[in-house]
Each structure stands twice: as C-alpha cells, then as structure tokens.
Amino acid sequence: MSGVDRSVLADLKAFAGWAAADLDALLAPAHARRFDKGASLFEQGAPAESFFLLLDGHVQASKLTPDGRQIVIRYIDPGELFGIAAQIRETTYPATAKAVVECLALAWPSSVWPELAAKFPALSSGLLQSVGARLADANARVMEMATEPVERRLARALLKLTAQSGRSVEGGVEIDFPVTRQDLGEMVGSTLFTVSRLLSAWESEGLVESGRARIVVRRPDRLSAIAEGGEVG
C-alpha cells in the first residue's frame, strides 16, 4: 500500500489507456515525495537506489567535472522518468538532480524495475525511447559545441527552454522556473559573463526581457534567426 492514488497519473499521456488495475500495480511500490526548492533528489556518484517520475515542478540534471566545474545536462519536466541509471546497468547516478522549484515526484526502488518491466513491456520500450531521445539531444549538443559560436547556442537554449517549460505572459513566453546567467553558461558551455553580455544586447534590441533569474522571450522569431545562423537584420 503506497498511499499514492492512480489519479496522479491521470493526465500524463504516457499512461493514457492503462487499465486501473495496472496503474495500481505500477504504483504499489512507489511513494510520493516532496522536495523543497534547492533540494537535491540524488547526487552524482551515489548508489542508484531509486528511479523517479516527476509529477510537478522542475528538476535540473547537472554533472561535475573532475576539476570541479559544473555543467547542466538538461531540465526535467513533469511526466518524465529520470534517475534510471540502474536500468542501464549503472550502479551509481551519473549526475546530480536538483529541484529548481518545489517539486513532487514518485520514487520507486530500483530493485522493482525488472519485475515491473516484465509485467509491462510498454515501460521498457518507453525507457528505450526516452534514452534514445536523450542520446539524440546529447549528440546535437556535441555538434553545436563543435561548430557554432556561443551566441547561437544560447539563442537555441533559450528557445528550447521556452518551448519545453515556457509559460505565456503578456508580450512573450517566460521560462517557468528560475534560471541564472550562470545556469545558462553551464548549459551552453560558456561563462556567466558572456551570457550576461549577450542577454544585455538582446534586451536592448527587445528580443528578450530579463530580471533576476527570470527570462522572458519576446521575439522567438528573431532569436530563431540568430540560432539558425541567419545574419543580423
């Protein structure tokens, strides 16, 4: 008895069409956990004891380099499965997951995966698909970093963040959680200084509007033009 009601999965399309009994079986070994803003759900290098499904909030996945620099791998949105190291035959988490706002997540012990996967083949194939998508994304980033200047990478990062976790506000789309220049620098492989300069320039041209850890994209079209290498108009 997990105390988790199947209604929490109701509006996730990954589980649309599942029978109530199956959902209950899936949820039985799970328990819901709340995380304060800033709390870490797991740390890079720690034993991969649980895997998670984000229900609400936003989670930042980051890695630390051997010399102590941090880079941001991705941001996780509600409905995504993460912390699946154990399913890939890793014994420890390869990254750190941090709640950037208050979060709600379901957690399963890693040990129950084989049983669940055997019972629900859709889980396995969904996981493969998700890992495949991340691989495609990682390869795209490698390509960008190898061939494109910081300006384009940043424009693309902002577009991705707004598309994925954006909230419409008047005059634009705002990224739905706090992002600092430092965070953006760590996403695109640059520094907070360069990011700050670019954002300032874009702000004065009216492409974006930004405050403390808060970013609104006003002209996605022009940002897109920058991202795709279209020259300055």
Place this chain on the structure above:
Amino acid sequence: MSGVDRSVLADLKAFAGWAAADLDALLAPAHARRFDKGASLFEQGAPAESFFLLLDGHVQASKLTPDGRQIVIRYIDPGELFGIAAQIRETTYPATAKAVVECLALAWPSSVWPELAAKFPALSSGLLQSVGARLADANARVMEMATEPVERRLARALLKLTAQSGRSVEGGVEIDFPVTRQDLGEMVGSTLFTVSRLLSAWESEGLVESGRARIVVRRPDRLSAIAEGGEVG
C-alpha cells in the same frame, strides 16, 4: 535460409552461452554483407530499413551539420550493434556510417526487431545498455568540450582510439585503421590545422609517431598526463 552460419558469432561474448538453435533463429532473417573501404553502410536521413552487427572492420559514424560541416560521432568495432534508429522509434538514420576499411557486417531488416526482441529479451536489455553507454559517452564529450582545451580533448581521443581499436606494434600501439588530422579534428571539435600542430609537437617529444593517416601512440602514460590536466613535466 540466410546463408549465414552461426559460427560467425562464435567469438562474440554477447552471444556466449546461447543455444545453437537460438543463434540459428536469430540469424535466419539476417544476411551478411561486405563493404568496400570508403563505402557507406547507410546515410544520415535515409529510411532506417536495417540494423547491423559489425563482424569485421571499422565503421565511422558521422553527422552533418545543417551548414555542411561534418563531425565524427564514434568509431564502431567488431561485435557492436548499430543502425538501431528504428528501435528508438526513429524512422530515419540520425547519422552516416562509413566503412573506413573493408568491412563485413550482418544486416537485419528493421521490421524483424519486435519479433526477435520478444523472443530474446536479452537483445532488448543489451540494446538499452548499449544506448545507455553511448549516452554516457556523449555526455562526457559535452563536458569535455565545455570545459577542456583542445589539447586535452585530442590526447583523450587518441587514448580512446588506441584502447578500443589499437594494435600493438613495436614501440607502441597503432590505431588499427586510417585516421586523418581532419578526422581527429572532427572528433574533438577542432580543425585539422590545430590537430596537425599538436601532433607535430608531440611527435618531436616522442609521445606519438604518425604518418599519412596512420598514428602510433608511443607514450600513453604521458598522453594520459596531458589528458588529465597534469602539467608539462
């Protein structure tokens, strides 16, 4: 009747312990294909009609950026499964696979995967593991490109190539297939000029020895020191 004998899988440890009948069932829909040096096994963007198992040779997986620059994703060695786009719910290949030496590979129609995977669960989990390993590798590359100078990335690339596809020769380990400065540049996100300069410098210090598309690592220890950020001795 595929004409492929199960003995071709004999020395691949992924298939160690498989029953003869199972191997035959696995191989039934496969056929062996030979590729000349320089031939492409499939092209980025083409429909993902087949997936492959490399039996002999070396294959380069590369991607083309929208503006026509190429980057090398990885080199595939015998025993590896590749071209598995369809299994990740992609309809086209995300990269181009080119034989860098004469190659022999088994090819299966993508359409037989679901059936095989259902029959042999080890295939699915092996695939997930393989994709997971590639994801880890891609993320490691993103980190390197974001934080490390070209010199270290190149040292690391050479060590990886020799470890993975090296052949012992007197006085060192040689990369078992032709690699040009251009190829190395595309691997580490740099240019053939910078690679050439670094290799020249290392050659004069006796760390490597290189000829036309041919590279021998003489002092992996010192290359390692460069890769890990150990300063010049």
Place this chain on the structure above:
DNA sequence: CGGTCTGTTGAGTACGGTCAACAACTGTGG
C-alpha cells in the same frame, strides 16, 4: 607523371575566457 589527398607551417585575428570592481536586488535577523 600529373592529379588528388594528406600534412606542415606561418601570419593575422577575433571570439570569448579571466579577473576585477561595482551595482542592484532578496531575504534574514536583530
């Protein structure tokens, strides 16, 4: 032997990283 592919080396330059100083905003505790 000519053409192509590969590698070398030099000169110039710029993108973006580093460091420093400061400003503005946020939240906390006295």
Place this chain on the structure above:
DNA sequence: CCACAGTTGTTGACCGTACTCAACAGACCG
C-alpha cells in the same frame, strides 16, 4: 523596520587559445 550578508547581474580591460586563410611539400594512385 533597518542593517547586513548573500546572491545575482553588469561592465570594463586584458589577453590567449585556437580559428581562418594562404602557400607549400610529400605521399599515393592511376
């Protein structure tokens, strides 16, 4: 309510890595 510390953002000056372009030199192949 104010003072203060901590966080975040801005801007300037400097400079180095590595990219670009050009010219050339061997190696390999038909």
